Amino acid sequence: MTEAQQEAGVFRALADPTRRQILEDLRGGELAAGEIAARFAISAPSISRHLGVLKGAGLVTERREGNRIIYTLAQDRLATGVGRFLSAVCPEQIVLRRTAWRPGARSEES
Amino acid sequence: MTEAQQEAGVFRALADPTRRQILEDLRGGELAAGEIAARFAISAPSISRHLGVLKGAGLVTERREGNRIIYTLAQDRLATGVGRFLSAVCPEQIVLRRTAWRPGARSEES
DNA sequence: CTGATGTTTAGCATCTTTGCTAAACATCTA
DNA sequence: TAGATGTTTAGCAAAGATGCTAAACATCAG
Numbered sequence: 001m002t003e004a005q006q007e008a009g010v011f012r013a014l015a016d017p018t019r020r021q022i023l024e025d026l027r028g029g030e031l032a033a034g035e036i037a038a039r040f041a042i043s044a045p046s047i048s049r050h051l052g053v054l055k056g057a058g059l060v061t062e063r064r065e066g067n068r069i070i071y072t073l074a075q076d077r078l079a080t081g082v083g084r085f086l087s088a089v090c091p092e093q094i095v096l097r098r099t100a101w102r103p104g105a106r107s108e109e110s
Numbered sequence: 111m112t113e114a115q116q117e118a119g120v121f122r123a124l125a126d127p128t129r130r131q132i133l134e135d136l137r138g139g140e141l142a143a144g145e146i147a148a149r150f151a152i153s154a155p156s157i158s159r160h161l162g163v164l165k166g167a168g169l170v171t172e173r174r175e176g177n178r179i180i181y182t183l184a185q186d187r188l189a190t191g192v193g194r195f196l197s198a199v200c201p202e203q204i205v206l207r208r209t210a211w212r213p214g215a216r217s218e219e220s
Numbered sequence: 221c222t223g224a225t226g227t228t229t230a231g232c233a234t235c236t237t238t239g240c241t242a243a244a245c246a247t248c249t250a
Numbered sequence: 251t252a253g254a255t256g257t258t259t260a261g262c263a264a265a266g267a268t269g270c271t272a273a274a275c276a277t278c279a280g
Contacts, residue, residue, distance in 0.1 A: 008127055014195075015125035016268085017118055023199050033227055046269055048228055053267095067226050067277050078196075079203035085124075086192070086204075089133050093189030094196075095205040126238085143257060156239055158258055177247050177256050 003084070006058065010081030013057035018042065019050050023059060026073035033069050057081070113194070116168065120191030123167035128152065129160050133169060136183035143179050167191070 001009075013019055022036055037047040051071060054060045058077040063070050079096060086094045111119075123129055132146055147157040161181060164170045168187040172179050189206065196204045 011121075011124050011127075011130065014121050017121075018268095020121065020195060024195070027199050034225090037227090042268095043270060044227070045229080045271080049268080052228085064276085069227065073199070075200040075203055078200050082192070082196070083204075085130060085134070086188075089137050089183070090185040090189050093185055093207055094193070095207055097203055097205050128238095144255090147257090152238095153240060154257070155241080155259080159238080162258085174246085179257065 007081055007085060009057040010059065010078065011085075013053050013059055014082075016050065016053075018047075019054055022047075022050060022054065023073060023078070026060065026071060030070050030072045032065075033071065036071065117191055117195060119167040120169065120188065121195075123163050123169055124192075126160065126163075128157075129164055132157075132160060132164065133183060133188070136170065136181060140180050140182045142175075143181065146181065 037044040059074055060071045061074055083096045147154040169184055170181045172181050193206045
């Protein structure tokens with residue numbers, strides 16, 4: 001996947017308010033799919049699809065733990081995904097720190 | 111318009127790659143609608159609608175200059191729009207500088 | 221094995237987005 | 251005023267996004 005496609009996927013994923021809220025919730029620590037779904041007035045299958053979009057964009061990772069599937073926020077990927085664009089458009093207002101993004105840097109594949 | 115709605119509009123506007131490219135192009139300075147359209151393999155009416163979305167999100171401003179309509183990038187609005195979210199989700203990787211966003215700060219209405 | 225629990229997949233309906241062309245509107249020039 | 255140029259609005263078709271329910275899959279507990 002090219003860097004541009006990765007960026008596109010991230011912005012596409014961030015377009016939906018439910019998905020942005022999921023990412024905010026995951027900032028507080030890992031959550032199981034069901035725990036996430038319980039926080040919204042939306043059916044579990046719909047949340048599952050949102051999680052799939054986030055996973056496809058690389059913004060979360062998942063692992064099975066017994067019965068449940070645990071989702072984890074991938075902060076670096078978020079910073080990487082929006083980083084090039086924000087640096088290009090409003091570098092005076094937003095600064096990317098540390099590993100977030102370096103010009104020409106390679107990022108690992110998912 | 112609430113702050114949350116403003117944030118939603120900004121992220122929705124950023125979801126489209128053409129609109130992101132328009133913002134990047136405007137970083138180089140003001141451009142007329144026709145000058146912007148000339149940079150894409152997309153019809154002028156379609157570009158006009160993209161510009162309307164960007165304007166609706168507050169990411170650009172427009173002014174008429176004789177025959178033409180000149181679009182200007184609103185960097186602060188972009189930083190403000192994405193700022194709260196990025197601060198909430200990946201504060202370690204992204205730093206907001208100066209007027210970009212302050213907790214509880216009021217932003218002017220459009 | 222059976223049933224309960226957690227989660228995803230499949231299929232459908234509806235709304236939104238995005239592209240196009242044709243036409244209208246606005247301004248400049250002659 | 252008439253025509254040329256720049257831009258937007260209107261209307262349509264195709265593609266995508268998002269919600270739901272029903273059903274399937276995976277794992278745990280008895």
